[in-house]
Amino acid sequence: MSIKLAVATAFVAFLSALAASALNTEGSLEDSLDANSACSRIQATISSASTVYWPGTVHYLEDIEHWASSSTQNSTCSVEPGTAQDVGTILQILGSTNTSFAVKGGGHATNLGFSSTTGVHISMIKFSEVTYDPDSSTATIGAGNVWDSVYEVLEEQGVMVVGGRVTGVGVAGFTLGGGYSWLTNQHGLTVDTVVAFELVLPNGTVTTVTQDSNPDLMFALKGGYNNFGIVTTFTLQTFPQGQVWGGLLTFTENVIPQVTAAAANFAANVTDPKAAIITTYNFLLGEPGVSQILFYDGDTQPDGIFDEFLAISYFTKDIQTRSFSSLVQASPSNITTGTRGIFNTVPILEYSPELLDTIVNETTYWGTQLSWDSGSFISYDVEPFRPNLLSYGSTNTAAYPPSRAQPLLPLNLYYAYSLPASDEAFWDAIQQSAENIKAKAVSLGQDVANAPMYGNYAIFSTPLESIFGDQLGRLQSIKQQYDPDNVMGLAGGWKI
Structure with a gap:
């Protein structure tokens, strides 16, 4: 390990220790008493396949933990359902008692309350199956998995699914939000590859949703x-x-x-659907740098595609022929695990040199400014795809993207920091930076002023219309049909 990386790791460990003592505990005493009653009812009603855990136990702490400590809340209890029928029982109790709750898959959300609560915390960790069916060429994947576990199972079968690109990302939230993947250039978004969902409705009914059985819910x-x-x-x-x-x-x-020039050339000229990159501009330990991931879906890269990147003098290099899961784990995305953090996004049509220069300037400016306010890691993930990335599905077949007329490219902004008192400063900064980048894109002629934003990256204050666009009305109608009492409104997230 280099001296620089060793210092960074030690520093992040220190920040994690600080963050661990600052869990969010908002909630009234009355709410706590109501949730306590609901927890007791759930414990008395569920089958032996499921378990309720209370504060002070190891399982409880594991259940409520999130990748970003600022997303963790001290719930009244945690529940690990072991069957879909028990999930239905839990939902019925929560609905009848009007108790706030959360559902956590992998716990990678940075928006507080989206998969955390001071009420009843449902952890899907027992839904960990990964089953491959060679006859149908499908994989059935439990909602408690992270993609790392899925890949390790499927690559032994010589197959893969369209899933997350870095370590620690949960299957559930990623898939329910859209899903950009290393395989998107070849097969579309993750939602374009879903064959079926097993869904527990708010009334407790367990149903299998397919395009044939229920096209509205599938959408x-x-x-x-x-x-x-x-x-x-x-x-x-x-x-x-x-x-x-x-x-x-x-x-x-x-x-x-040099890296910026190579990234712009790749984004503008790549035609091979097996090739992909993520160029991440970082500010760490007082200086900017780049983490560059290269991907080719083959055991060797064709000449020319990545030559510009490989010709640049590097600080570290880990490029090789490897398994799919090995490549996903090659980037240390967990270096900031345990710190506070927030995501935001900008929809992009083209990563031009001028726009990339703006992103570099934003990285350096906000990295410098926020390092004085407990900022430990500032990053901007540039994620180019081929222009046909949205051609694998059609409008009205998926809630996201609400339109496939524009080949939108996600830009992920991520700020990590240590102090709870700094929350609003970092939220304000990341929103201002996103606006600066969007304004630059618009000034360059990109029609993105009102383009849909990717909900998995969007900050909590993003209007629903900015994610779902013209599809919001249809989603609200479907919601009214299947959840007329708004039971799912007791949980956090993008509430329609």
Whole structure:
């Protein structure tokens, strides 16, 4: 390990210790008493396949923990349902007692209350199955999985699904929000590959949702989040998968212009659907740098695609032929695990050199400004895809994206910091930075002023219309049909 990385790791560990003592505990005494009663009713009613845990136990702490400590709340109890029928029982109790609750899959959300609560916390961890069916070329995946676990199982079968690109990302929230993947250039978004959902409706009914059985719910669950019940399993199309080529390069400040030029050229000229990159501009330990992930879906890269990146003088290099899961784990995305954090996003049509220069300037400016206010890691993930990335589905077949007329590219802003008192300063900064980047894109002629935003990256204050666009009315109608008492409104998230 380099001295720089060792210092960074130690620093983040220190910040994590600070953050662990600052869990969010808002909630009235009356709410706490009501939730306590609901917890006791659930404990007395569920089957032996499920378990209720109380504060002070290891399982409780594991259940409520999130990737960002600012997303963790001290719930009244945690529940680990073990069957879909018990999920139905739990929902009925929560609805009848009007008790706030949360549903957590992988716990990678940075918006407070989206998968956390001071009420009843439902952890889907027992839904951990990953089953491959060679006859249908599908995989059935439990809602408690992270993609790392899914990949390890499926690559042994020589197949893969369209899932997350870095470690620690949960299957459930990722899929219910859309899902951009290393395989998106070849197969579309994750929602474009969903064959079926096992869904527990708010009235307790367990149902299998397919395009044939219920096209409205199928549409709504493909990007509509947790508004219609609790999904326990996802059935996804699989695709043949061998070894891949790629990994992580890191670059220091002096070569950022070269990296930016290479990233802009790749984004503008790549035609091979098997090739993809993520260029992340970081500010860490007082200086900017780049984490560059290269991906090729084959055991070797064709000449020319990544030559510009490979010719740049690097700080660290881990590029090789490897398994799919090895490539996903090559980037240390967990370096900030345990700190406070927030995501935000900007919809982009083209990563031009001028726009990338703006992103570099934003990285340096806010990294410098926020380092004085407990900021530990500032990053901007540039994620180019081919222009046809949304051609694998059609408008009105998925809640996200609400329109497929524009080949929108997500830009992920991520700020990590240590102190709860800094929350509003970082929320304000990341929103201002996103506005600056959007304004630059518009000034360059990109028609993104009112373009849909990717909900999995969007900050909590984002208007619903900015995520669901013209599809919001249809989603609200479906919501009224399947959850007329608004039971799912007792949970956090993008509430329609």
